[in-house]
Every structure is written in C-alpha cells, then in structure tokens.
Amino acid sequence: MEKFTKLTAVAASLPMANVDTDKVIPSRFLKTIKRTGLGAHLFDPLRYNHQDGSENPEFVLNREPWRHAGVLVAGDNFGCGSSREHAPWALLDFGIRSVIAPSFGDIFYNNSLKNGLLPIRLPEAVCEQLMADAAMGANARLSIDLERQVVIRPGGEEIHFEIDAFHKHLLLEGLDDIGQTLEHAPAIDRFEEKRRAAMPWLPATTEAAS
Amino acid sequence: MAQAKPRTLFDKIWASHVVEALPDGTAILYIDRHLVHEVTSPQAFEGLRLAGRRVRRPDATIAVVDHNIPTTDRRHGIDEPESRLQVETLEQNVAAFGVPYIPVLDDRQGIVHVIGPELGVSLPGMTIVCGDSHTSTHGAMGALAFGIGTSEVEHVLATQTLHQRPAKNMRVEVNGRLPAGCSAKDIVLAIIGFIGTGGGTGHVIEYTGETIRGLDMAGRMTVCNMSIEAGARAGLVAPDDTTFAYVAATPFGPKGEALERAIQYWRTLPSDAEAAFDHSVSLDVADLEPMVTWGTSPETVVPITGRVPDPDELTDLTRRENWRRMLDYMGLMPGTKMTDIPVDVVFIGSCTNSRIEDIREAARIARGRKVAPGVQALVVPGSGLVKKQAEAEGLDAVFKEAGFEWREAGCSMCLGMNPDKVARGKRSASTSNRNFEGRQGPGARTHLLSPAMAAAAAVTGRFADVRELS
Numbered sequence: 001m002e003k004f005t006k007l008t009a010v011a012a013s014l015p016m017a018n019v020d021t022d023k024v025i026p027s028r029f030l031k032t033i034k035r036t037g038l039g040a041h042l043f044d045p046l047r048y049n050h051q052d053g054s055e056n057p058e059f060v061l062n063r064e065p066w067r068h069a070g071v072l073v074a075g076d077n078f079g080c081g082s083s084r085e086h087a088p089w090a091l092l093d094f095g096i097r098s099v100i101a102p103s104f105g106d107i108f109y110n111n112s113l114k115n116g117l118l119p120i121r122l123p124e125a126v127c128e129q130l131m132a133d134a135a136m137g138a139n140a141r142l143s144i145d146l147e148r149q150v151v152i153r154p155g156g157e158e159i160h161f162e163i164d165a166f167h168k169h170l171l172l173e174g175l176d177d178i179g180q181t182l183e184h185a186p187a188i189d190r191f192e193e194k195r196r197a198a199m200p201w202l203p204a205t206t207e208a209a210s
Numbered sequence: 211m212a213q214a215k216p217r218t219l220f221d222k223i224w225a226s227h228v229v230e231a232l233p234d235g236t237a238i239l240y241i242d243r244h245l246v247h248e249v250t251s252p253q254a255f256e257g258l259r260l261a262g263r264r265v266r267r268p269d270a271t272i273a274v275v276d277h278n279i280p281t282t283d284r285r286h287g288i289d290e291p292e293s294r295l296q297v298e299t300l301e302q303n304v305a306a307f308g309v310p311y312i313p314v315l316d317d318r319q320g321i322v323h324v325i326g327p328e329l330g331v332s333l334p335g336m337t338i339v340c341g342d343s344h345t346s347t348h349g350a351m352g353a354l355a356f357g358i359g360t361s362e363v364e365h366v367l368a369t370q371t372l373h374q375r376p377a378k379n380m381r382v383e384v385n386g387r388l389p390a391g392c393s394a395k396d397i398v399l400a401i402i403g404f405i406g407t408g409g410g411t412g413h414v415i416e417y418t419g420e421t422i423r424g425l426d427m428a429g430r431m432t433v434c435n436m437s438i439e440a441g442a443r444a445g446l447v448a449p450d451d452t453t454f455a456y457v458a459a460t461p462f463g464p465k466g467e468a469l470e471r472a473i474q475y476w477r478t479l480p481s482d483a484e485a486a487f488d489h490s491v492s493l494d495v496a497d498l499e500p501m502v503t504w505g506t507s508p509e510t511v512v513p514i515t516g517r518v519p520d521p522d523e524l525t526d527l528t529r530r531e532n533w534r535r536m537l538d539y540m541g542l543m544p545g546t547k548m549t550d551i552p553v554d555v556v557f558i559g560s561c562t563n564s565r566i567e568d569i570r571e572a573a574r575i576a577r578g579r580k581v582a583p584g585v586q587a588l589v590v591p592g593s594g595l596v597k598k599q600a601e602a603e604g605l606d607a608v609f610k611e612a613g614f615e616w617r618e619a620g621c622s623m624c625l626g627m628n629p630d631k632v633a634r635g636k637r638s639a640s641t642s643n644r645n646f647e648g649r650q651g652p653g654a655r656t657h658l659l660s661p662a663m664a665a666a667a668a669v670t671g672r673f674a675d676v677r678e679l680s
Contacts, residue, residue: 017532018407018507022646027625031278031292033252033299045648050634075528077408080441081646083343084250085359106411106443107343111359164375165234178261181369184230184238188371191229191240192267199475201468202242202336204269208318208329208462209310 002116003174007097008143009070012060013131019074020081021108025090027082038086039093061094065138073130074101079108079119088117098144100151102127113167116174118146120161129153146172216482218379219448220414223354223479227337229371239374242336243353244366245322246273246309248300249627250341254364255303265307266370272331273304273311276321277627281590281617284314293628307367320593320619323347323561327431327456328593330463334449334476339366344561344643345444346437350430351457352449352479354414357438377443378488380413384421386496391677393571394429395563395641395660397421397493398436399501403511405491410442413489416481417447421495427456428567435562436643439508448480500676502548502639503658505536506647512548514663514675520544539647540655541635548673551657554636556587556668557650558661559617560624563641564592566599568661572641573605575665575679581613582671588615588630590622614668626651639667 029041047059055062061069072091078101079087088111091099098118112119122130133140133154140154146168150158170177195202217225229238244267251273258265265271278293288294297314304311312318318325323344326332334352339345341363348355362372382401402409415437422430430447437445447453454473457463464472499513510533512519521533521544537544542551558564558572569591581587589609591597597619600606606616623630624642626649632638634653641664642649645656657673666676 015528016535017528020507020644020646022625022644022649026648026652027627028652030249030627031296033256033296035253045652050652077411077441080407081343081438081644083341083357083359085253085341085361088359103408103411105441107357107359107438111361114359114361164236166232166236166373176261177373178263178365178368181238181365181371181373184371185369187230187238188240188266188369192370195240199472201464201472202333203330203462203464205243205272205310205331206269208331209272209312 001114001174001176004097004116004118004146004171006143006145007070008141009097010065010068010138011071011073011130011134011142012066012069013134014060014072014074015131017075018077018080021079021084021087022081024079024087025084030084030086035089036093038090042090042094068095070095070097071142071144072096072099073127073134074099076102076124078104080105083107085111088112088115092117100127100130113171114177116171118144118171120151122159122161126159216484216486218481218485218487219352219416219446219479220354220377220379221485223335223337224376236373236375238371239337240371241339241366242270243332243338244271245326245338245340246271246363247277247322247342248275248296249277250360251303251363252296252299253360254367255307257364258307258367263368265309265367268308268310270370271309271367273300273309274319274322274325275300275314277621277625279314279620280628281620281622281630284618290629317594317598320596321561321564321621323435324564324592324596327351327427328460328595330457330460333457333463334453335479339372343438344435346442347431347435347561349434349437349445350427350447352447352453352476354444354446356443377414378412380410380415380442381487381490382415382417383419383490383492384417384495385419385492386421386494388421388495389498391500391662391680392495392498393660393662394425394432396498396501397495398433399503399508399511399658400495400498401493402436402440402508404493405440407439407507407509408441410437410440413442414444414446415440415442417445419492422447423450426567427452428565431565432562436508439643449476500660500663502663502673503645504540504542504548505533506539506645508643508645508658510536514548514673516548518542518544518546518548549675550672552637552672553585553639553667555632555638556585556664557623557638557640557642558588558664559590559592559622560642561592562643563661564590564596566596568641569596569600569605572661572665573608575662575676576612576614576669577608579612579669581668585668585671587613587668588617588623590617591619593619612669623650625649632656639664639673
C-alpha cells in the first residue's frame with residue numbers, strides 16, 4: 001500500500017447524499033481480475049453521456065482544474081451499498097487520495113483505509129465550508145497532514161479530524177496489515193485448537209463441496 | 211459473587227471469537243466461515259501469490275460462482291469473455307490453493323447467501339464473512355455475518371481472522387400480527403423507510419419481537435439480508451427452535467449427538483434479558499401494507515396504496531434536490547398513484563428473495579394467470595437445490611404456463627453482471643435489494659417489492675395490490 005503522509009491538492013465537491021458504490025463504479029466494470037485501470041470508469045453514470053460515451057461537461061471531474069482533483073468532498077453516507085473494493089481502487093486510479101464527508105458506508109470506509117485512500121469524517125457544516133473552498137478551484141487547494149490529523153483550508157485554518165491510531169500508523173508507513181496479523185499466528189493456533197476441542201461439531205466445508 | 215454483565219447476542223458471538231484483544235479496543239477476531247465468489251476474490255488470491263502465502267484453512271472456506279454466470283443453459287460455458295475469465299480465474303485459484311468449490315453444473319451451486327444456510331455450512335454462533343455486502347443474510351441463523359472488501363478477503367484467506375473494532379448494538383423490535391398480503395420483505399422495507407439508509411451505520415442490528423419470532427428462516431434471511439440497506443454491516447436473529455429444525459434438515463449440518471451438543475451451546479446465545487443496546491427502535495406491523503419503492507434508495511418506500519411523493523413538500527433543500535433527481539431518473543411525476551405505474555420487466559430472484567418459500571409465494575399469485583402483454587418476467591431460483599425442489603412441486607410448470615421464464619440459479623438481474631439486464635428507461639419490479647441508479651443495467655428503473663407483489667405486477671402489467679388478487 002502507498003504511504004499517506006501529507007497531501008496538497010485541488011479538491012472537487014460532490015454535494016450529493018448516499019452516493020452508493022454502484023454509482024462510484026457500476027457492476028459491469030467489476031469483471032476485471034486486476035486492481036488497476038478502473039479510474040476511467042469512476043462515477044461512470046455521472047461522468048459520461050450514455051448516448052455516445054462522451055464526457056458530461058457539467059460534471060465536476062470533467063472540468064478544469066478538478067480534472068486533477070486529489071481530494072473529494074462529498075455528502076452524507078458516501079460509499080454506502082456494495083462491498084466492492086473497486087470503489088476505492090477507481091478513486092485512487094483517478095488520482096483521488098482522500099474523501100471527506102460527514103459519514104461513510106462502513107465497508108467503504110474500511111476498504112479505503114486498506115488501500116491508502118484516506119477517508120475523513122467531518123461535520124456537515126465543515127464539509128459545506130470545504131465544498132465552498134473546493135469551488136474556488138486551483139486558487140484554493142486543500143492540504144491534509146495525517147501525522148497531525150488536520151485538514152488545512154486555503155486560508156490556513158486547521159480542522160482536526162479523528163482516525164484510529166492503528167490505521168493511522170499503517171497509512172503513514174504504507175504497511176500491509178496481513179503482515180501485522182501474522183505476528184499473532186501463535187495465538188491464532190492456540191485459539192483454533194481450543195475451538196476444535198470445544199466444538200467438534202463444527203463441520204468442514206470440504207464435505208459440502210465434495 | 212459479582213453478577214456477570216448482561217450481554218447481547220452480538221456481544222456473546224464477538225467475545226467467543228476474540229483471538230487477541232488489543233489495547234486500542236480492537237481485536238483479532240476469528241472467522242469460522244469464509245464464502246468466496248468470483249467477483250471479489252481474484253485480486254485477493256493474486257495478493258497471496260505475490261506474498262508467497264497460503265490459504266490457512268481451506269476446510270473453513272467454500273467457493274462458488276454466482277454473480278457472472280448466465281441463467282440460461284450453461285452446458286456450453288459462458289459466452290461473455292470477461293465473465294468467463296473471472297469464472298476461470300476462480301477455478302484456477304481454488305485448484306491452486308486447495309479451496310473446496312461447487313462448480314456451476316453442480317445442483318448445489320447457487321447464490322452464495324442462499325447455499326450457505328441451505329447446505330448447513332452457515333450455522334448459529336459462527337462468524338461468517340464473504341466479499342459481498344449481503345453476507346448479512348446469514349445473520350438469520352444467529353451468526354455474526356458481514357460483508358468485507360477484497361483486502362479483507364485476502365486477510366481472512368491468509369490468517370482466518372480479521373482485525374476489527376466491535377460494532378455498536380442496535381435493536382429493531384417488530385411486533386404485531388403480519389397482515390395478509392404482507393411478508394418479510396414488506397417488514398424490512400418498512401424498517402429501512404423508518405430508520406433510513408444510514409440508520410444502522412456502525413451498528414449490528416438484532417431483530418427481535420413476536421413478528422420476527424414468527425417468521426420462518428427464509429423470512430428471517432430476507433430481513434437480515436437488507437440490514438446493509440439500512441447501513442448495518444450485520445443483522446441478527448437469535449437462534450431458536452425454528453433455527454434448530456432448519457439446521458437439522460440441512461444436508462451437511464451437524465447430525466445426531468453432534469447436533470444435540472451444538473443446540474445446547476446455541477441455546478446460550480440469545481441476548482440476556484437486561485442486555486443494553488446503544489440504540490433501539492420498534493415497529494408495529496399490524497397495519498402494514500405491501501410496500502414498493504419509488505426512488506433510487508431503498509429508504510424511498512411507500513405502501514402500494516400510496517402515491518409518488520412530492521419533493522416540494524420537503525423543507526431540507528439538499529433532500530429536495532435529491533428526490534427531484536430520483537424522480538427524474540425514475541421518470542415519475544409526484545402524486546402518481548403507485549398502482550397506476552406500468553412495469554416492463556419483473557425479476558423474482560436474488561439473495562433477498564429466491565428461496566423455495568419465495569418461489570411458492572410468487573407461484574401462488576401466478577397460478578392460473580398470464581403475464582401481461584409486453585412484460586418480461588423472470589424467475590431465478592437461488593440455488594440448484596431450490597430449483598429442483600420447485601420443480602418437484604410443479605412450480606416451474608405454473609410459471610411457464612403463465613408466461614414466466616424459468617431460469618438456472620444465480621445473482622442474475624439483481625445487478626446485471628450476467629446477460630440478464632434491464633434496458634435503459636425500462637421499469638422493473640424486482641424482489642432484489644437495491645434500486646440504485648443503474649443497478650440492474652445502465653438507465654434501468656428499479657422498484658423493490660416482495661415476491662407475491664412482483665408476481666402481481668407481472669400478471670397485471672403494473673404495480674398492483676396483491677391483496678386484491680389472492
């Protein structure tokens with residue numbers, strides 16, 4: 001996973017509530033066996049005209065300078081719905097490294113953290129201010145300092161955000177959490193042994209699929 | 211002696227799976243069952259390969275194809291090259307990593323959330339995960355079951371655990387006698403309409419109350435399935451005699467003395483009487499009516515006797531704009547009676563409503579009637595075993611006679627990853643779980659409802675009150 005430390009970027013605003021992951025990346029683009037190349041299909045239904053596949057000039061990510069946005073400021077419950085990790089993959093592939101919203105779908109939030117995409121929860125009123133900043137485009141870049149847990153507005157005002165210490169550490173160092181968990185392998189072995197003894201009736205899947 | 215703190219069903223399952231409690235309140239949580247399908251697993255297996263890791267517990271893992279596969283005759287394989295590649299990739303991965311796999315032509319093949327409980331692979335008290343948000347379905351067994359992303363799929367394959375923070379406890383209590391014409395689907399649509407699509411975020415929902423207790427396992431699965439549509443990663447129903455009888459009848463669940471021992475343990479799982487919930491809501495369904503969604507979020511739901519609402523009645527400007535956008539997408543005018551809206555496509559299927567009980571309900575309405583002219587109606591059983599059972603009961607003949615298409619098992623038109631799609635601008639009456647924009651195909655207009663209501667829409671050519679048909 002790519003490290004996340006500091007970011008200064010153009011922010012794009014998407015003032016819609018309940019943007020589900022089907023809207024972030026529709027199911028017909030999930031037939032890939034790779035993690036890359038999904039950026040072209042990010043927000044497909046909003047971004048392209050369905051008649052001819054041309055860009056919808058109204059959509060924020062098709063306009064300068066937001067075409068180069070590194071931050072997305074979105075509405076409530078962003079990333080609800082499907083568990084598809086293709087949603088953070090598509091955002092990252094497009095160039096977005098952080099999404100700021102009043103709240104997120106739980107699975108999307110988790111998936112983002114595991115890919116170096118920083119999800120930041122901030123109150124609705126603050127998100128509205130950041131959306132106003134975002135509308136000013138390249139003259140008003142937002143900065144994010146993960147170590148200090150602050151979003152820095154164009155005028156220098158700092159807004160604190162919460163993130164749990166474990167994920168903050170993984171993001172700052174770009175670490176793989178499977179490696180972290182495997183350090184607990186002896187405890188997992190002991191747990192399995194105990195469980196097998198206490199619940200010998202737990203069937204193996206091998207039977208059901210043989 | 212100090213009294214132990216009363217615990218919820220969730221608290222008990224969580225506690226019994228903690229491998230290691232970490233100082234920050236998170237835990238390494240043991241996973242009993244990992245269900246794998248073709249869409250969200252290729253990158254996970256690739257990750258294992260790149261890191262030189264193995265699958266820790268193949269015997270706790272089971273793989274099946276469901277999302278991509280056609281529901282017409284499958285003996286000649288899959289035409290669509292990308293779908294075929296994804297299915298072949300899964301087949302190569304399960305072979306390379308030794309994961310038990312149910313192939314597409316096997317009777318046991320089906321939607322992952324239908325076959326888990328049906329085969330006896332998903333049991334009470336377990337932790338169950340799958341790279342699919344509707345894993346919440348298995349919570350109906352009294353198991354902690356939730357959807358995960360592909361990175362977590364890889365994590366579970368490699369470690370048989372997840373690093374998790376405990377969810378908050380939410381209770382949704384449902385009481386009252388369920389009126390004729392209403393089903394579990396109407397209950398859960400009413401719940402989502404009431405608490406909203408974000409109402410359960412951060413929580414595990416336990417469904418309690420006499421109405422839930424009175425539901426059969428299929429109904430409980432329908433309710434738990436849509437927990438994620440209220441934002442909750444997991445839904446739960448406490449295991450009881452209904453659950454135990456269901457498990458006893460599964461082909462691969464524990465039997466005999468093993469089952470007795472298991473039941474003894476499962477009886478200790480229900481929430482203690484004094485257990486505290488972070489959030490509680492209750493619902494009386496005595497006056498419930500069959501429900502239909504009108505917008506592009508599952509919370510936008512009205513009774514079939516209702517009308518398309520008017521965004522101008524909202525004071526919140528963002529919500530008003532949201533509703534306008536939905537009506538524009540759905541091609542609906544405020545004030546239109548739901549029963550005046552014509553449908554083009556009817557889909558009976560999906561992990562929400564494709565079990566034998568659902569198929570019987572739809573068949574009851576279809577029997578002796580004809581699909582309205584111009585309507586395409588599909589019945590897609592949730593598994594090969596459901597299909598066989600329905601055929602043994604003669605239900606396939608009922609549907610075919612009425613002009614429905616009788617298909618092979620799979621996810622099908624719920625998300626249109628296979629050839630079953632709703633065309634742009636067409637209106638679908640669907641027993642699935644999501645009416646999101648483009649969910650059933652680009653530009654498709656989806657309305658969610660129960661199997662009986664879907665069958666009623668098929669035979670009348672518009673949304674119809676099933677109570678007037680039965």
